Amino acid sequence: MVAMERTAIFPGSFNPFTIGHKSIVERALPLFDRIVIALGYNESKNSADDRAEREARVRIISGYFQDEDKIEVMSYSGLTVDFARRIGARFILRGVRDVADFENERKLADINRELSGIETVLMLALPCHGFISSSMVRELRHNGYDVSSYLP
């Protein structure tokens, strides 16, 4: 790993990873040498089942980008900036759908910069992805709706 290369992490829960997430990664790709999609999890969720579910999710996301060698998928627990530093990332990539996202992301970006000096790069969601969220997909799926059009 070369520390000077422009590495960004794209952190999130990705439960599940949607076409909105995929679009952010693809559109940010020209800005970076490497993007690590970083699936964050809570330390307390570490049963064998949790681990298996997480590994499955990492495998699914990796599958979406198997032809793109600038993209990696990893999981991490703990602070995002600590993980970013561990892998030599100088940037955090995040997506913004609306004003609520923006306010949230601004606070996160400020605290992360304060903690580590790592800068956050915000990419605007495509208008057609503005209403797509992982929680909406989970809710629809739970109620028996076909969610395939929201998944890569």
Ligand code: ADP
């Ligand atoms: P988190 O729990 O950290 O918010 P998510 O998996 O929900 O994780 O989202 C990860 C990132 O992707 C966030 O920056 C979020 O704003 C962004 N994002 C979520 N849905 C979309 C979408 N439909 N279009 C663009 N960006 C999105």
